[in-house]
Each structure stands twice: as C-alpha cells, then as structure tokens.
Amino acid sequence: MSYVAPLRHMRYLLKDVFNAKAQWAQMPAFASLDESTMDAILEEGAKLCADVIAPLSRSGDEQGARLEKGQAMTPEGFPKAWRQVAEGGWVGLGGDPAYGGQGLPKMLTVLFEEMLYSADNSFTLYVGLTAGAALALNAHGSEVLKKTYLPKLYSGEWAGAMDLTEPHCGSDLGILKTKAVPQTDGSYKISGTKIFITGGDQDLTSNIIHLVLARLPDAPAGPKGISLFLVPKFLVNQDGSLGARNKFAPASLEHKMGIKASATCVMNFDGATGWLVGEPNKGLAAMFTMMNYERLSIGIQGIGCGEMSYQNAVRYGKERLQGRAAHAIVNPKEAADPIIHHGDVRRMLLTQRAYNEAGRAFAVYLGLQLDIAKHHPDKTLRDKAEQRVALLTPVAKAFFTDKGFETCVLGQQVLGGHGYIREHGQEQLVRDVRIAQIYEGTNGIQAIDLLKRKVLANNAEWMREFIREMEQDVMSQNPVFAAEEDAVLEACALLRSLTFWLVKQDKRDADLCSSSACDYLHVVGYTVYAWLWLRMLAANPENTEEHVIGRFYFGRLLPQIRSLDKAIRSGADLVMDLPVEKF
Numbered sequence: 374m375s376y377v378a379p380l381r382h383m384r385y386l387l388k389d390v391f392n393a394k395a396q397w398a399q400m401p402a403f404a405s406l407d408e409s410t411m412d413a414i415l416e417e418g419a420k421l422c423a424d425v426i427a428p429l430s431r432s433g434d435e436q437g438a439r440l441e442k443g444q445a446m447t448p449e450g451f452p453k454a455w456r457q458v459a460e461g462g463w464v465g466l467g468g469d470p471a472y473g474g475q476g477l478p479k480m481l482t483v484l485f486e487e488m489l490y491s492a493d494n495s496f497t498l499y500v501g502l503t504a505g506a507a508l509a510l511n512a513h514g515s516e517v518l519k520k521t522y523l524p525k526l527y528s529g530e531w532a533g534a535m536d537l538t539e540p541h542c543g544s545d546l547g548i549l550k551t552k553a554v555p556q557t558d559g560s561y562k563i564s565g566t567k568i569f570i571t572g573g574d575q576d577l578t579s580n581i582i583h584l585v586l587a588r589l590p591d592a593p594a595g596p597k598g599i600s601l602f603l604v605p606k607f608l609v610n611q612d613g614s615l616g617a618r619n620k621f622a623p624a625s626l627e628h629k630m631g632i633k634a635s636a637t638c639v640m641n642f643d644g645a646t647g648w649l650v651g652e653p654n655k656g657l658a659a660m661f662t663m664m665n666y667e668r669l670s671i672g673i674q675g676i677g678c679g680e681m682s683y684q685n686a687v688r689y690g691k692e693r694l695q696g697r698a699a700h701a702i703v704n705p706k707e708a709a710d711p712i713i714h715h716g717d718v719r720r721m722l723l724t725q726r727a728y729n730e731a732g733r734a735f736a737v738y739l740g741l742q743l744d745i746a747k748h749h750p751d752k753t754l755r756d757k758a759e760q761r762v763a764l765l766t767p768v769a770k771a772f773f774t775d776k777g778f779e780t781c782v783l784g785q786q787v788l789g790g791h792g793y794i795r796e797h798g799q800e801q802l803v804r805d806v807r808i809a810q811i812y813e814g815t816n817g818i819q820a821i822d823l824l825k826r827k828v829l830a831n832n833a834e835w836m837r838e839f840i841r842e843m844e845q846d847v848m849s850q851n852p853v854f855a856a857e858e859d860a861v862l863e864a865c866a867l868l869r870s871l872t873f874w875l876v877k878q879d880k881r882d883a884d885l886c887s888s889s890a891c892d893y894l895h896v897v898g899y900t901v902y903a904w905l906w907l908r909m910l911a912a913n914p915e916n917t918e919e920h921v922i923g924r925f926y927f928g929r930l931l932p933q934i935r936s937l938d939k940a941i942r943s944g945a946d947l948v949m950d951l952p953v954e955k956f
C-alpha cells in the first residue's frame with residue numbers, strides 16, 4: 374500500500390484552524406516550539422511512515438506474528454524498522470524530557486500517530502503500547518522506577534505492554550483475580566493469567582516492561598481492590614544491565630481477524646517479580662490517568678485507517694473505467710469513463726473524506742485540551758480542559774472508530790470485487806480497523822461511560838457548558854457561512870434538548886441509559902464534527918476545496934442526528950420488552 378501523509382490538511386489544522394503557535398506560546402513547556410520545527414516533524418514523520426513502515430504492512434499481514442520455542446517473533450522487516458523508528462526518537466516523541474523524552478505537544482503528536490496507523494496498524498501498536506506504558510509510569514511510578522525504566526522506553530530500547538484482561542473479565546475489571554504477594558525486599562510476586570495482551574512478547578526489543586493489574590492479599594473486593602505493578606521480562610540489575618529472566622512467559626498467540634503482525638499473547642505469570650506503581654488498591658485510577666491518552670490514540674487508529682482507505686479508493690476511482698458518467702461522456706476515446714464520475718462513487722469518497730477530516734480536527738482539538746490540562750500555567754484553564762477531556766474522550770474513541778470502520782467499508786466498496794480481494798489492501802484495512810471498536814473498552818462501554826458518568830452523573834452540567842461553548846464559538850466565526858452556522862446551532866439545540874430529556878427520563882427508567890448510550894454518543898459525535906467543520910470553513914474562506922467537502926458534511930451526513938434523536942426518544946421498552954428466553 375503506498376501512503377502519502379495528508380500534510381496539507383494537517384498543516385491547515387495546526388496553523389489556520391487551531392493557531393498552534395499562539396497556543397504553544399501560552400505554555401512554557403512548548404514556548405520555544407516554532408512552525409519550522411512543527412513542519413520538519415510532520416515531514417520527517419510522513420517520510421518514515423511512507424518509506425519504512427507502509428511497505429511492511431502487506432507482508433506483515435501475510436506472515437503474521439508467531440511463537441517459536443516460547444518466544445514471539447514479528448514478521449520479516451519489523452525489527453529493522455523498529456530500530457529506525459527508535460533511533461529517530463519517535464517512540465518518545467511526547468515523552469517527558471526529564472527522562473529522555475522529546476516533550477512535544479499532543480496536538481502535534483496525534484498527527485504523527487495518525488500517519489503511523491495509516492502506514493500499518495500492527496507495527497504502530499508496539500509503538501503505542503510503549504508510549505502508553507511510559508505515560509502511566511511517569512504519572513504514578515516512584516523516582517527509582519522512572520529513572521530505571523523511562524529512558525529505555527522513550528529510546529525504544531525496551532517496549533511496554535499493558536496487562537489488564539483475564540479470561541473471565543474484560544469490561545468488568547473489578548472481578549480480576551491475578552494475585553500480588555508482598556516480599557520482604559519491597560517487591561511482589563505476581564501470579565495469574567492474562568489474555569489478549571498486545572505485544573506481550575516480541576523480538577523487537579531486549580526487554581519488555583509489563584504494567585499488570587493485580588490484587589493484594591488483603592485487598593477489598595471489586596474495582597477498589599486493584600493495584601498496578603511493573604513486571605519486566607528481564608530483571609534489571611543496579612547498573613541498568615539485564616539480569617535473570619522473570620517468571621512469566623507467553624503461553625500462546627491468538628489467531629485473529631486482523632492486526633495479524635501484532636503479537637496478541639496469553640501471558641502466564643508464575644510468581645513473577647514486580648514492583649508497585651502508585652498506591653496500593655489505586656491501580657484502576659492509575660490506569661485511568663493514561664486511559665484518556667490511550668483511548669484517543671486508539672480512536673486515531675480509526676482515522677488513520679480511514680485515510681489510507683480513502684487514498685486507495687481515490688487512486689482506483691480515477692483509473693477504473695466502467696459505464697458512462699450521467700452528466701456527459703468524460704472519456705470519449707475510451708469505452709467507458711472513470712468511476713469517480715458516478716454520483717454513487719463520489720458519495721462514498723466524500724463520506725470518507727468528510728469523516729476523516731473532521732475526525733482529524735477533533736483529534737487535534739482534544740490533543741490541545743490534553744496539553745492545556747497538563748501544561749497551562751492558569752489553573753482555571755487546566756481544570757476546564759481536564760473536564761473537556763473527560764467528557765469528550767469516550768466520544769472520540771468510539772466515534773472515530775465507528776466512522777473509521779464505516780469509512781474503510783466504503784473504501785472497499787469503491788473497489789467493487791477488487792476491494793474484497795487482497796491486491797489493493799482494502800480488505801486488510803477493514804479487518805485491521807475492526808478491533809479498534811472493541812479494545813481499550815468496547816464502544817458500547819465508551820458510550821455508557823459518556824452518558825452515565827460524564828453526563829447524567831452531573832445533571833449534564835459538563836455537557837451544557839460544552840454546548841454553550843460551541844454556540845458561542847459559532848457566533849464568533851466568519852459570517853460568510855450563515856447556512857452552516859444555522860445548522861450547527863440547530864444541532865446544538867437538538868443535543869441540548871435530547872440531553873435534558875435523558876436526564877429527566879433516566880430517573881424513571883433504569884434501562885434507558887444503556888439502551889440509548891450508543892445513539893446518544895453518535896448525536897454528540899455528529900454535532901462536534903459539524904462545529905469543527907464550520908471552524909475549518911471559517912478559518913479560510915478562500916479554501917474552496919474544504920468548502921465543498923464541508924457542505925457535503927452538512928447536507929448529507931449531519932441530518933442523521935434527527936433520526937437518532939427520534940430513535941432514542943422511542944424509549945427503552947422497545948429494547949427490553951422481549952423476554953430473554955424468546956431470543
């Protein structure tokens with residue numbers, strides 16, 4: 374699959390839509406960052422993804438990861454590509470500079486993450502898990518742990534893995550059973566079985582640092598009795614060299630629908646040595662600190678795949694000759710016209726593009742909120758950004774990946790039968806992107822998190838504030854786009870009214886929240902995309918390419934919120950009435 378990073382749109386977002394330079398000037402951590410550094414990072418990242426990673430995607434899918442004599446092996450070319458990525462400092466791009474990270478803002482690194490996912494999902498997961506483990510360790514680990522492990526994770530010499538899921542528990546981590554027994558030297562012995570562990574073992578790095586959720590002997594039952602432990606594959610000596618192999622290993626690799634080059638491991642811990650990260654029984658809270666970053670990253674998997682699928686579909690649509698265009702004969706010297714002239718094919722391509730670009734804008738917006746929450750000197754702004762992140766991260770994760778899957782299926786459809794066979798890579802994208810709707814908390818769980826914990830729990834205060842902010846922003850935009858402004862204001866009004874209805878009805882119907890949450894999340898997603906499309910239009914009224922796609926979004930995609938609104942208001946009984954034995 375050949376990939377060209379959408380640098381024009383990425384620069385447009387950073388410079389014109391979100392004015393990154395002015396934002397960074399307000400945060401001491403980024404004050405010295407200028408546009409030429411930003412451009413250089415985007416360009417170098419684009420080259421790395423196009424020239425080094427994308428060429429491995431097909432062969433990686435065909436060869437897959439495998440287990441040889443108890444060691445997981447990645448496909449040919451992966452170890453060499455990993456070295457290039459690591460040596461270029463890309464693993465620690467957003468890492469803490471105090472421990473060797475590059476310290477770049479999230480609103481910039483989200484764009485590099487998108488390029489990585491476009492180039493290859495499996496490869497990117499090894500990078501993403503390492504960055505995620507480093508983030509959790511930096512937020513909650515002791516100084517000794519941070520000094521020992523962070524520089525090696527940022528440099529890509531070692532990699533990370535996250536061990537939460539067990540055979541009997543995925544969404545409900547409160548019932549996990551893995552045990553951690555304290556030792557006299559301050560370490561713990563970890564025993565239990567974890568399943569579905571991405572990068573649980575691999576041959577890319579000399580050590581793998583697992584962050585494992587487990588229960589102390591005296592821990593209370595449920596989610597408040599879970600602690601987080603750092604468990605390295607090889608124990609690390611005082612001088613930083615590698616010591617004995619720790620007592621855990623991959624028992625097998627899963628055979629999966631997609632991301633075949635990513636080693637998804639069953640891990641058996643048999644009295645493995647580990648160290649507590651953060652406070653006892655606060656492991657889930659520690660994990661949640663990094664969840665907002667990780668969930669946004671997994672959401673970006675949806676955008677990256679959608680972009681790659683769009684690029685393949687456009688290339689094919691311009692070359693494939695079938696039928697005559699309805700409005701005129703475009704290609705009189707040939708027997709048929711390129712399929713890109715057919716209305717139905719254009720509908721599919723524009724849908725892909727409209728979702729991809731709005732998703733990219735939402736990712737940059739949320740990246741900026743994460744940066745403000747962490748680095749802004751003004752506490753009021755930090756708190757507000759934190760609240761926005763908590764409210765909107767489940768929306769980003771689920772909406773990006775639902776739309777990412779839809780987009781990849783559309784891209785496959787543009788190629789007809791040639792999208793179903795292997796040659797053009799469209800079927801691989803459909804298989805690879807599908808997992809993003811499931812892991813890192815299923816999209817159903819994200820939707821319940823949004824509606825139950827972020828909306829209903831505070832009587833919709835956060836949501837009301839956010840809607841108000843969107844409305845105020847619309848009023849301040851360039852008045853050239855009156856029809857689109859009205860459409861955003863109408864969407865905001867619908868969302869507000871629906872939210873109030875849910876707050877009221879929820880008290881009367883215990884099943885309403887779970888049965889409406891996915892549709893509600895989609896109403897929020899469509900409304901945010903409308904708001905961001907308006908910002909993209911207003912940022913440069915001369916940008917006619919953007920206007921055509923934006924107008925398509927408003928006319929053809931946004932109206933779906935009306936049917937979702939109606940479906941939710943039809944109530945939970947329609948979902949709950951059929952007795953279980955009748956299913």
Ligand SMILES: Cc1cc2nc3c(=O)[nH]c(=O)nc-3n(C[C@H](O)[C@H](O)[C@H](O)COP(=O)(O)OP(=O)(O)OC[C@H]3O[C@@H](n4cnc5c(N)ncnc54)[C@H](O)[C@@H]3O)c2cc1C
Nearest residue numbers: 535536537538542543544569570571812813814815817818
């Ligand atoms: C390829 C792959 C890689 C993965 N990588 C990792 C990893 O690196 N580390 C790790 O720890 N885990 C990993 N996972 C596990 C993943 O996060 C879980 O599969 C996921 O969280 C769902 O858990 P489950 O599979 O047990 O499904 P379940 O929790 O059994 O859910 C089944 C269905 O029921 C729904 N459901 C469950 N509870 C509720 C509820 N309360 N209300 C409404 N609906 C509900 C879910 O939405 C889902 O549709 C990976 C999984 C896969 C397949």
